[in-house]
Amino acid sequence: MRTITNDIILAGKALEQLKTVYDPELGLNVVDLGLIYQLDFDRLSRTIFVEMTLTTRFCPMGESITAGVQQCLGNVFEAYTIDLHLTFDPPWNAGLISEEGKKQLEQ
């Protein structure tokens, strides 16, 4: 699934960085895993709106993954506030994994 955004340039930069945040259980980054649904930027209020999911609602690694996403974006966009929303609609499924992610998992 492709991440929806209102700012292709900043989102590209953010997604590149988010590829360093891994789901420790699956060993795959949150972008290729398809966890990031939406990434919007408000340059005026300097806010990044992140809508993401987890592989399961009560994922034992959930807190570390969301903390990782916030830390990572905070490091790159220091002046911005990160507004993170978790959603399970639609719930995550294996079909959301990117082609690159599938290749990594097949190795």
Next chain:
Amino acid sequence: MFTTSPANSTQKTTSWKIVVPFYSYAALSFLGLTILLLFAGDSFSGHYFQPRLLAITHMATLGWGTMIILGASHQLLPVLVDGKLYSEKLAKATFITCAIGIPLLVYNFWYFQTVWLMQAGAVLVLSGFLLFALNVFRSIWNSNALQVQVYFLFTATLWLCLTALLGTLLVFNFTYNLFSVSHLEYLRLHAHMGLVGWFLMLVAGVASRLLPMFMISKYSNDKLLWRIFWLINGGLVLFLVDVMFAGITYRVYLYLCMLLAGILLFVVYCRQAWKQRIRKKVEAPVKLSLAAVALLMLPLITAAFLIIQIITGSHMALRLSVVYGSLFLLGWLTAIILGMTFKTLPFIIWNKVYQRLSGKQATPSPKDLFSNRLITWQIIFYVPGFILVEMGILLQNSVLLKTGSVLLLATAIVYNVNVGKLVFHRLKRRIAL
């Protein structure tokens, strides 16, 4: 600056402080179990109803199997029921009561002191399980989605309480003669409620949810899981009722077939999940757990021989009964725990140590927190150790039994070192903030 929408904030998982003590206790119990095996002497040559075998069996089922499963259940319950664990305080109380009750029970079985201390141990263990049941039932009550696996968990917990209740009554029966029928008749029911109702139902339910998750498999088949549920539970209930009123008859083969059909369908489920997996490289602990499903066939094949031996009154019946029980406990159950420990505990420890570093800097992966070399040694000691112990019991050969016990002790030592490596894992200074 970070904000997280309160309505959608990250769902809290069970604290490591609740889960780790169960794992540590179980690891030490495994060590204790193998030491008891070594000192059991000629206990395996006679009737299965004797003090040292009762002590060893309860060390295996309660200290080893149940304590680790309780730990894992508290951790995985939120994933299974799609909701929070009802109470961490209840979980702590479960640990404390069981942790005190189990050694009381095992010690007094070993020396067969049917005094109030044995009764206290039984009551404490039963209380711990009732507290666990309350926690599970309230968590399910508060949950949003009742998937088929939740019914496995619910039913397994019920069986656990019934097993412990009957066990406690049997302990009191030593002193107060509560039952008019022989103690041994009820012992059969007690054992099968625990082995099939608690262990098998819980492992099947949890594994049917976790194995596809670990392998990232697209496979899901609730209809098949419901068939497995009814075949195992139906077979068990019919067995219990029939054996209680009529003893062991040829009808038991029918119940064994129902159980076997349930397990074979579970193998089909695992195979389909394996075939449709996206993650091709499957780690050793998951492979070991999948292999353990095949190990489950051994006690069932033994049961097929055992039934006819009991009906015909053969002298082999007693010996096969011990083989049957030990294949369940030292084979299937031990193999699955040896595997799944290193698939669940590393994540709990990783969360504890590295959660706050996630996204800030590179962190080791959970599988780097334990030694894979020790896992290999664990398998090298375990497989021949298990085979030799079983051969020793079957052939009544003390040399085989002792050699196998030494190898199982080596397995337990290696396992404890690896678990200790995880439990005492600390942040290294060079990557600290």
